[in-house]
Amino acid sequence: xxxxxxxxxxxxxxxxxxxxxxxxxxxxxxxxxxxxxxxxxxxxxxxxxxxxxxxxxxxxxxxxxxxxxxxxxxxxxxxxxxxxxxxxxxxxxxxxxxxxxxxxxxxxxxxxxxxxxxxxxxxxxxxxxxxxxxxxxxxxxxxxxxxxxxxxxxxxxxxxxxxxxxxxxxxxxxxxxxxxxxxxxxxxxxxxxxxxxxxxxxxxxxxxxxxxxxxxxxxxxxxxxxxxxxxxxxxxxxxxxxxxxxxxxxxxxxxxxxxxxxxxxxxxxxxxxxxxxxxxxxxxxxxxxxxxxxxxxxxxxxxxxxxxxxxxxxxxxxxxxxxxxxxxxxxxxxxxxxxxxxxxxxxxxxxxxxxxxxxxxxxxxxxxxxxxxxxxxxxxxxxxxxxxxxxxxxxxxxxxxxxxxxxxxxxxxxxxxxxxxxxxxxxxxxxxxxxxxxxxxxxxxxxxxxxxxxxxxxxxxxxxxxxxxxxxxxxxxxxxxxxxxxxxxxxxxxxxxxxxxxxxxxxxxxxxxxxxxx
Amino acid sequence: xxxxxxxxxxxxxxxxxxxxxxxxxxxxxxxxxxxxxxxxxxxxxxxxxxxxxxxxxxxxxxxxxxxxxxxxxxxxxxxxxxxxxxxxxxxxxxxxxxxxxxxxxxxxxxxxxxxxxxxxxxxxxxxxxxxxxxxxxxxxxxxxxxxxxxxxxxxxxxxxxxxxxxxxxxxxxxxxxxxxxxxxxxxxxxxxxxxxxxxxxxxxxxxxxxxxxxxxxxxxxxxxxxxxxxxxxxxxxxxxxxxxxxxxxxxxxxxxxxxxxxxxxxxxxxxxxxxxxxxxxxxxxxxxxxxxxxxxxxxxxxxxx
Ligand SMILES: Nc1ncnc2c1ncn2[C@@H]1O[C@H](COP(=O)(O)OP(=O)(O)OP(=O)(O)O)[C@@H](O)[C@H]1O
Ligand SMILES: [Mg+2]
Numbered sequence: 001x002x003x004x005x006x007x008x009x010x011x012x013x014x015x016x017x018x019x020x021x022x023x024x025x026x027x028x029x030x031x032x033x034x035x036x037x038x039x040x041x042x043x044x045x046x047x048x049x050x051x052x053x054x055x056x057x058x059x060x061x062x063x064x065x066x067x068x069x070x071x072x073x074x075x076x077x078x079x080x081x082x083x084x085x086x087x088x089x090x091x092x093x094x095x096x097x098x099x100x101x102x103x104x105x106x107x108x109x110x111x112x113x114x115x116x117x118x119x120x121x122x123x124x125x126x127x128x129x130x131x132x133x134x135x136x137x138x139x140x141x142x143x144x145x146x147x148x149x150x151x152x153x154x155x156x157x158x159x160x161x162x163x164x165x166x167x168x169x170x171x172x173x174x175x176x177x178x179x180x181x182x183x184x185x186x187x188x189x190x191x192x193x194x195x196x197x198x199x200x201x202x203x204x205x206x207x208x209x210x211x212x213x214x215x216x217x218x219x220x221x222x223x224x225x226x227x228x229x230x231x232x233x234x235x236x237x238x239x240x241x242x243x244x245x246x247x248x249x250x251x252x253x254x255x256x257x258x259x260x261x262x263x264x265x266x267x268x269x270x271x272x273x274x275x276x277x278x279x280x281x282x283x284x285x286x287x288x289x290x291x292x293x294x295x296x297x298x299x300x301x302x303x304x305x306x307x308x309x310x311x312x313x314x315x316x317x318x319x320x321x322x323x324x325x326x327x328x329x330x331x332x333x334x335x336x337x338x339x340x341x342x343x344x345x346x347x348x349x350x351x352x353x354x355x356x357x358x359x360x361x362x363x364x365x366x367x368x369x370x371x372x373x374x375x376x377x378x379x380x381x382x383x384x385x386x387x388x389x390x391x392x393x394x395x396x397x398x399x400x401x402x403x404x405x406x407x408x409x410x411x412x413x414x415x416x417x418x419x420x421x422x423x424x425x426x427x428x429x430x431x432x433x434x435x436x437x438x439x440x441x442x443x444x445x446x447x448x449x450x451x452x453x454x455x456x457x458x459x460x461x462x463x464x465x466x467x468x469x470x471x472x473x474x475x476x477x478x479x480x481x482x483x484x485x486x487x488x489x490x491x492x493x494x495x496x497x498x499x500x501x502x503x504x505x506x507x508x509x510x511x512x513x514x515x516x517x518x
Numbered sequence: 519x520x521x522x523x524x525x526x527x528x529x530x531x532x533x534x535x536x537x538x539x540x541x542x543x544x545x546x547x548x549x550x551x552x553x554x555x556x557x558x559x560x561x562x563x564x565x566x567x568x569x570x571x572x573x574x575x576x577x578x579x580x581x582x583x584x585x586x587x588x589x590x591x592x593x594x595x596x597x598x599x600x601x602x603x604x605x606x607x608x609x610x611x612x613x614x615x616x617x618x619x620x621x622x623x624x625x626x627x628x629x630x631x632x633x634x635x636x637x638x639x640x641x642x643x644x645x646x647x648x649x650x651x652x653x654x655x656x657x658x659x660x661x662x663x664x665x666x667x668x669x670x671x672x673x674x675x676x677x678x679x680x681x682x683x684x685x686x687x688x689x690x691x692x693x694x695x696x697x698x699x700x701x702x703x704x705x706x707x708x709x710x711x712x713x714x715x716x717x718x719x720x721x722x723x724x725x726x727x728x729x730x731x732x733x734x735x736x737x738x739x740x741x742x743x744x745x746x747x748x749x750x751x752x753x754x755x756x757x758x759x760x761x762x763x764x765x766x767x768x769x770x771x772x773x774x775x776x777x778x779x780x781x782x783x784x785x786x787x788x789x790x791x792x793x794x795x796x797x798x799x800x801x802x803x804x805x806x807x808x809x810x811x812x813x814x815x816x817x818x819x820x821x822x823x
Pocket of ligand 1: 558
């Protein structure tokens with residue numbers, strides 16, 4: 001043997017990965033297609049952002065939309081309620097007895113043009129006692145309240161909610177509520193008789209100033225109705241409601257500012273002529289207060305989301321699927337799989353190396369695409385007057401990296417299907433039917449919400465949950481349906497479903513590759 | 519590392535057709551071993567079993583004393599050419615060899631060496647899809663040589679080559695064997711192996727019929743046969759047959775006589791006054807020897823059954 005062979009070189013797994021990477025990068029069509037897939041994501045995302053304009057109707061001219069308040073946690077909030085309050089310096093407490101809670105709900109008009117208002121409370125109508133940093137919308141607060149249908153609750157800083165005892169309020173069964181401030185700590189207590197008190201919960205409002213606003217409040221979120229649309233999807237509408245609570249035995253302890261109670265309709269909407277639209281009100285006689293409020297104190301879920309810029313991902317995914325399936329079926333088509341298996345007799349490792357390679361390539365291409373699209377897409381949307389619900393940078397990173405990972409894992413699933421079918425057509429169709437089709441069905445007006453949710457729980461399309469930036473809040477009634485961008489599974493849980501499918505398919509492909517003659 | 523292939527008692531069926539039926543042989547280093555047999559004899563199947571592509575139901579195959587599946591960088595132990603058409607058409611020849619090299623921990627230098635060795639340097643960067651059959655065979659051989667293996671195994675490498683290519687490949691195989699490598703070359707045409715093979719493993723219906731050196735085989739087939747050239751075919755045949763010889767007509771005025779030594783043939787012809795122009799000891803061709811051997815083993819005989 002005359003030639004000498006350099007026997008040094010990387011170890012086993014690294015050798016396989018290097019070989020598979022060389023295989024991938026030396027077929028120009030695959031490299032071009034993968035690049036095109038990235039471009040599709042960027043271009044579709046940016047062009048749909050460019051086409052999306054929003055403005056707030058300010059009469060004859062378009063006006064800049066009012067700023068949406070942001071809570072202490074950085075999330076967009078609705079902070080709209082009627083507040084009867086005084087200033088408390090240092091520690092103290094407020095104790096009240098709630099004796100009634102009633103309200104009005106506007107229902108869909110029966111006779112066109114005639115307001116159809118019925119009396120009643122929406123489930124999350126709320127009234128009670130509150131300590132708030134200031135009357136500025138979005139400032140920190142803690143509140144103890146009775147609600148329309150969820151009993152006593154202790155809530156703070158918009159996103160936190162703890163349940164107390166269930167049940168409503170009436171003359172016969174009043175509720176005592178007490179909220180005490182001690183430094184940064186606020187504690188809520190409830191009682192049915194004013195003697196036996198039970199703690200509902202505590203809130204820590206770090207950095208709460210010495211002087212805070214303390215008092216009574218009422219709020220009532222709009223009534224949400226979801227009806228089935230003509231095409232089979234659903235249409236949601238929100239209508240005006242208000243809630244009125246009556247409190248007696250109001251007792252304020254601590255160093256409060258002298259003078260009368262002050263009334264503030266926090267965050268009241270202004271009509272075009274400057275007058276308040278659906279204002280709240282309050283009255284007092286003989287120590288008994290009646291407070292009527294409209295609105296909600298809760299995180300806002302109305303607005304564009306950062307992930308809305310990633311609309312091109314679905315199309316990009318189709319491209320990725322075709323490349324991933326082809327990268328393995330091309331070997332079967334030409335009999336090249338035998339050459340591969342002669343070079344790498346450990347079949348399982350070979351297929352895993354292939355999967356890792358396609359996964360890594362897709363992840364890299366996807367990451368570049370999603371990072372560019374989200375960064376510039378949100379800028380374009382904002383420049384066009386759209387309001388984007390703010391999220392933390394960690395959430396944004398999760399959406400960007402998670403979407404790239406979603407593409408990568410879907411590519412692995414597609415590759416495994418290609419290896420199982422050994423035919424491009426079967427592999428591509430199955431991969432699309434498993435990932436793209438359920439998502440399209442679930443997020444367009446085709447299926448009822450329940451069916452859509454099941455699709456996004458059970459199929460690999462569950463992985464799209466990784467894109468959801470705004471969480472679902474148990475204490476905010478919303479149309480939490482896939483069509484509105486809400487997935488039934490938590491982001492990483494949905495991703496795990498997809499990953500499970502990919503692992504299963506890859507496992508089956510390995511078993512089949514091992515068992516059968518090549 | 520032993521430069522050998524060892525195959526022992528391989529059995530394998532595809533459905534109900536037995537493809538291998540106790541296939542056993544050993545390939546020795548330093549020589550070209552021809553692996554011959556009619557279509558469907560099981561040559562390709564045996565090679566696939568050796569390479570771990572197909573599983574045998576019984577028996578085993580070893581390369582350099584080890585099962586193929588246990589080899590971590592198999593191309594450094596055995597180089598194989600099964601199907602020269604197994605290429606990604608859009609990948610260049612050089613890149614095809616490059617991923618193979620990377621899978622064995624080899625670098626680009628080795629790729630360029632083997633391209634040079636098979637004479638493909640100038641076409642190295644062209645897409646393999648545009649290659650002629652001959653070029654593909656060369657590329658397949660380059661792939662087999664990549665790991666500088668002590669054992670080479672080529673399935674019908676001559677198939678589809680032009681005469682020039684056939685001459686090249688014969689010489690190439692001989693030089694590889696001269697370097698001490700074990701070379702196994704399959705063919706269903708014995709003539710393709712003439713002048714190339716030192717040793718023959720003749721197979722039929724999934725098992726070995728003969729495992730012999732080429733020299734011995736030719737001698738054995740030629741043994742005791744006499745070629746007779748005469749214009750008087752009829753009288754010659756009856757005279758010789760009368761004396762117990764088996765006579766076959768092999769040409770317009772040539773007969774092949776077996777069962778009688780040359781001197782007896784001459785004596786008998788003279789005694790019966792049969793004219794003849796030549797009597798000579800017969801020297802069999804490899805083809806002839808092969809046909810003789812596989813007469814019973816041919817699976818697909820065509821119309822004249
Ligand atoms: N993948 C397969 N599926 C079914 N039968 C097969 C398969 N491969 C081979 N066979 C059968 O096994 C037997 C041996 O085939 P094999 O290809 O090994 O013969 P061969 O000696 O290489 O023939 P040839 O000279 O035609 O290449 C044949 O009967 C063939 O039909
Ligand atoms: Mg064959």
